[in-house]
Each structure stands twice: as C-alpha cells, then as structure tokens.
Amino acid sequence: MKVLLVHAHPEARSLNGSLKNFMVERLTQAGHEVQVSDLYAMQWKAPLDVADFAHVEPGAHFDPVLDSLRAFEDGTQPDDIASEQAKLLWADAVIFQFPLWWYSMPAILKGWVERVYAYGFAYGIGEHSDTHWGDRFGEGTLAGKRAMLVVTTGGWAPHYSPRGINGPINDLLFPIHHGILYYPGFEVLPPFVVYRTGKVDDAAYARITEELGDRLDALWTTTPIAFRPQNAGDYEIPALTLRPDVAPGRTGFAAHVSD
Amino acid sequence: MKVLLVHAHPEARSLNGSLKNFMVERLTQAGHEVQVSDLYAMQWKAPLDVADFAHVEPGAHFDPVLDSLRAFEDGTQPDDIASEQAKLLWADAVIFQFPLWWYSMPAILKGWVERVYAYGFAYGIGEHSDTHWGDRFGEGTLAGKRAMLVVTTGGWAPHYSPRGINGPINDLLFPIHHGILYYPGFEVLPPFVVYRTGKVDDAAYARITEELGDRLDALWTTTPIAFRPQNAGDYEIPALTLRPDVAPGRTGFAAHVSD
Numbered sequence: 292m293k294v295l296l297v298h299a300h301p302e303a304r305s306l307n308g309s310l311k312n313f314m315v316e317r318l319t320q321a322g323h324e325v326q327v328s329d330l331y332a333m334q335w336k337a338p339l340d341v342a343d344f345a346h347v348e349p350g351a352h353f354d355p356v357l358d359s360l361r362a363f364e365d366g367t368q369p370d371d372i373a374s375e376q377a378k379l380l381w382a383d384a385v386i387f388q389f390p391l392w393w394y395s396m397p398a399i400l401k402g403w404v405e406r407v408y409a410y411g412f413a414y415g416i417g418e419h420s421d422t423h424w425g426d427r428f429g430e431g432t433l434a435g436k437r438a439m440l441v442v443t444t445g446g447w448a449p450h451y452s453p454r455g456i457n458g459p460i461n462d463l464l465f466p467i468h469h470g471i472l473y474y475p476g477f478e479v480l481p482p483f484v485v486y487r488t489g490k491v492d493d494a495a496y497a498r499i500t501e502e503l504g505d506r507l508d509a510l511w512t513t514t515p516i517a518f519r520p521q522n523a524g525d526y527e528i529p530a531l532t533l534r535p536d537v538a539p540g541r542t543g544f545a546a547h548v549s550d
Numbered sequence: 551m552k553v554l555l556v557h558a559h560p561e562a563r564s565l566n567g568s569l570k571n572f573m574v575e576r577l578t579q580a581g582h583e584v585q586v587s588d589l590y591a592m593q594w595k596a597p598l599d600v601a602d603f604a605h606v607e608p609g610a611h612f613d614p615v616l617d618s619l620r621a622f623e624d625g626t627q628p629d630d631i632a633s634e635q636a637k638l639l640w641a642d643a644v645i646f647q648f649p650l651w652w653y654s655m656p657a658i659l660k661g662w663v664e665r666v667y668a669y670g671f672a673y674g675i676g677e678h679s680d681t682h683w684g685d686r687f688g689e690g691t692l693a694g695k696r697a698m699l700v701v702t703t704g705g706w707a708p709h710y711s712p713r714g715i716n717g718p719i720n721d722l723l724f725p726i727h728h729g730i731l732y733y734p735g736f737e738v739l740p741p742f743v744v745y746r747t748g749k750v751d752d753a754a755y756a757r758i759t760e761e762l763g764d765r766l767d768a769l770w771t772t773t774p775i776a777f778r779p780q781n782a783g784d785y786e787i788p789a790l791t792l793r794p795d796v797a798p799g800r801t802g803f804a805a806h807v808s809d
Contacts, residue, residue, distance in 0.1 A: 339657070398664055401660050456687060457790075458803045458806070471652050542713055542718065
C-alpha cells in the first residue's frame with residue numbers, strides 16, 4: 292500500500308523527528324511505499340494569500356474561495372500545492388504527525404491544509420442545493436483513503452482526560468478528525484497520542500515505538516471512528532442538524548459519532 | 551482604554567476588512583486608543599522555527615520550548631515578536647478577528663500565537679510543581695485584560711448549533727477561548743460570530759455592524775465566559791482534573807465553565 296506521512300516539527304533530532312524516522316522504516320519494512328512531506332524541511336509556505344494565484348491581476352479583489360476554484364480548474368496552482376494534491380491522490384493512507392501546539396496543529400501544517408485543500412479538490416464537490424449539501428463528511432475526493440494523527444504533547448494524559456483542564460483529547464482533535472479529514476472523505480482512525488514528552492527516556496521511547504508500530508501494522512484493519520455520513524439520512528438538509536430520532540437529546544461533537 | 555485588534559484576512563476589501571475598518575472607527579470615536587496588527591499586510595512570518603532564535607548555533611539542536619525561554623529572557627527575540635508582545639502589554643483589550651478556515655483560525659494567526667506566546671511571556675509563568683502547575687488558566691502575564699473573537703464563517707448558524715454537523719461554535723472555539731486566551735490570563739468575552747458570509751447584502755451588513763457596534767460599546771461591561779481558574783480549588787493538582795464535587799458527572803469542554 293502507499294502511505295503519505297505529513298510531518299511538522301522544526302527539529303529533525305526531536306522526539307517527533309525520531310518517530311517520523313521510525314514510521315518510515317516500519318512501513319517500508321512492511322513492504323509499503325512511503326512518501327514524506329516534511330513541511331519544515333520543505334520550507335512550506337504557510338499563509339494562503341494572493342501570491343498563490345497567478346491569475347489575480349495586481350490590485351484586483353482577491354477571493355480566497357473563488358480564486359482557489361479558478362486556479363484548481365485552470366491548472367494554474369503553484370507547484371508545491373499541486374504536488375501535495377498529487378501525493379494525497381496517490382496515497383492509500385495519510386499519517387499527519389505533529390506536536391500539539393496551543394491545543395491544535397502547528398501553523399505550518401494548518402497552512403498546508405488551507406493551501407492544499409483547494410475548492411474543487413477538498414471542498415465544493417458534488418451538488419450543492421437545499422437537498423444535497425455537497426459530497427462531504429464521508430464522501431469526496433479522498434473517500435476510500437485512511438488517515439491517522441500521530442500527536443505529541445508535553446501535558447499529562449489526565450490533563451486531556453474527560454474531566455481534565457485542557458479538555459478531552461478527542462474533543463480537541465475533533466475539528467481536525469471530522470472537519471479536516473472526514474470532510475473530504477477520509478476514513479479517520481483513532482489517534483496515536485504521546486503525552487508528557489519532556490519525560491521520554493529510553494524505556495518510554497521503546498514502549499512508545501512498540502505501541503506505534505502495532506498501530507502501523509494495523510493501519511488497514513483498525514476500525515475507523517464511526518462519524519456519521521452527511522448524506523445518508525442522519526441529518527436534516529439544509530439545516531445540517533441531526534434528525535430528532537438520531538442520538539436523541541445528545542449535543543456536541545460526540546453526537547456525530549454513531550454508537 | 552487601549553485596544554489591540556489582531557486581524558487576519560488576505561483581502562482588505564473583504565467583509566473581514568470592512569468589519570476591521572468599522573471596529574477601528576467605532577472604537578476611536580468612542581475615545582479609545584487603537585492599534586491594529588494586520589497580519590497579512592505585515593507579511594507576518596507564520597512558522598515558529600530556528601530562524602527566530604539567533605543564539606542557536608548552526609547545526610545545534612533546536613528546542614522550540616527551551617530556546618524560546620532563552621531568547622525571551624536574554625532579549626534576543628526578533629523585533630516582530632517583541633513588538634507584538636509590547637502591544638499585548640499595552641492593551642486593555644484585544645480583539646482577534648478572522649474567518650473560520652477549516653474550523654479554526656487561519657495559519658498566519660496560529661503562527662502569531664506560536665511565535666508571540668514565548669516561554670516566559672505566555673507560558674511557564676509562576677511555580678511549576680506537584681502542588682502548583684504554573685500561573686495559567688486565569689492567571690498569568692495577561693491577567694486583567696479582556697479578549698474577544700470576531701469570527702466569520704460561510705456556513706449557516708444551524709450548522710454550528712448544538713446538534714449541527716460542524717459541532718457547536720462554542721466547542722469549536724473552546725481551544726482558542728480557553729487554551730489560547732484564558733491560558734495566559736485574559737478574561738474572555740463571548741464571541742461575535744457572523745454566519746453565511748456569502749449572503750451579506752447591504753441590509754445584512756447594516757444589521758451586523760449594528761450588533762458588532764453594540765458589542766464594542768459593551769467591551770468593558772460584558773460578563774466574561776466563566777471559565778474555572780486552575781488554581782482556585784476546582785482542580786486536583788497535578789492531575790488537573792476537576793475535583794469530584796465540581797460539576798459532578800459532567801465531562802468535556804463545558805464542564806470548565808461554572809454555572
């Protein structure tokens with residue numbers, strides 16, 4: 292199978308850098324083809340801005356949405372964006388690996404999402420009407436592919452537990468899992484989270500890589516998070532709220548996962 | 551009073567650009583001093599990387615946390631970072647204004663947080679031990695100041711309602727409200743959210759600016775979100791979980807807001 296690893300850490304000799312190398316080796320040894328987008332090493336351009344859109348005349352009004360569609364359709368996107376889109380289309384599975392910075396992904400990775408996820412590629416797919424709100428949340432360009440987050444954090448596991456001060460890790464990751472990965476069609480696997488990164492000695496590193504290795508070995512068999520497809524009957528359209536008989540009385544992120 | 555407006559949109563003639571101008575005018579007319587950090591206009595450097603740290607020798611191991619502390623303490627931070635920190639210290643209130651892109655802030659603003667929020671400035675403040683986990687979540691460098699988000703989104707309000715497919719807007723914004731603003735001490739006001747930005751005609755714009763104007767007029771009197779302070783007895787330390795008698799049985803983001 293083909294695996295794309297999108298990696299966002301500024302120091303190759305960090306824990307994240309080591310885990311990235313471990314993953315490449317493990318996947319390669321298992322016979323998979325691996326490509327790595329090492330965003331810091333690539334000096335990835337983070338901001339989505341008018342410089343990405345050659346067709347916008349100097350001084351013309353720039354629309355991040357409509358100009359994204361035009362560049363995608365006309366094939367005038369910058370090479371770095373088109374190249375990442377090609378990697379996504381090539382991959383059977385994509386692993387996003389990053390440290391949790393201020394409770395979300397690093398800016399350089401967020402900028403990868405904003406620029407690579409063009410209108411026509413990752414959103415704006417399919418019919419958009421009052422009865423069908425696009426092919427998204429379970430459908431879309433990346434349907435049939437798997438995605439998994441590998442995340443490190445300095446905090447302790449209890450800080451991210453159901454009553455922990457940071458909020459539950461699954462809720463913190465929901466906007467990524469559901470809003471960035473499930474949206475264009477990925478099947479999203481449960482995340483692999485490393486806590487308390489300041490205290491990783493040799494024994495802890497051995498345990499982490501053993502567990503991570505098991506997750507990589509099970510990349511094709513692990514059951515994805517059971518997010519509810521948008522267009523399979525669970526949602527009212529166009530309100531896009533859960534129908535009253537679906538998870539009755541429940542609210543919040545967890546209501547969008549079926550039992 | 552003094553207001554800092556941190557603005558992140560790439561097109562000055564956009565809805566966001568218009569709302570930014572409206573806010574500057576309204577606040578100035580009310581007698582406040584206003585500074586604007588227009589991140590796209592400033593060509594703000596988004597990624598936190600080794601280039602920010604002059605003291606790191608070429609080829610040396612870069613530690614984003616420890617090197618951040620050293621640069622902050624030694625006064626060797628880049629001017630753009632030090633300048634934003636000075637604006638934060640100057641301000642009585644800070645407004646962050648941005649379009650919701652992929653369910654979070656634009657990368658350029660996330661990178662502002664990562665770079666400006668230095669170790670010693672926004673985190674790593676106060677005693678860190680098994681009985682006091684730093685001055686944060688209600689205490690810290692920015693305590694006594696107010697912060698408010700002004701957010702635009704193309705989706706409809708029901709899509710962001712308690713049972714909406716995107717997740718409730720308050721939950722989507724929790725990692726920013728609580729994890730980025732309350733963390734270093736800000737009092738966080740309820741957000742001002744504009745939905746369905748593709749359909750803003752003159753009448754809608756008039757209604758939006760009237761409501762936003764009211765919010766600005768009430769910037770000093772609006773009741774902040776009642777997040778629970780970390781160090782006032784609601785949390786077990788060092789587990790940082792809610793004590794059993796606090797919001798008993800409740801989990802998730804909302805449990806960190808007192809009734």
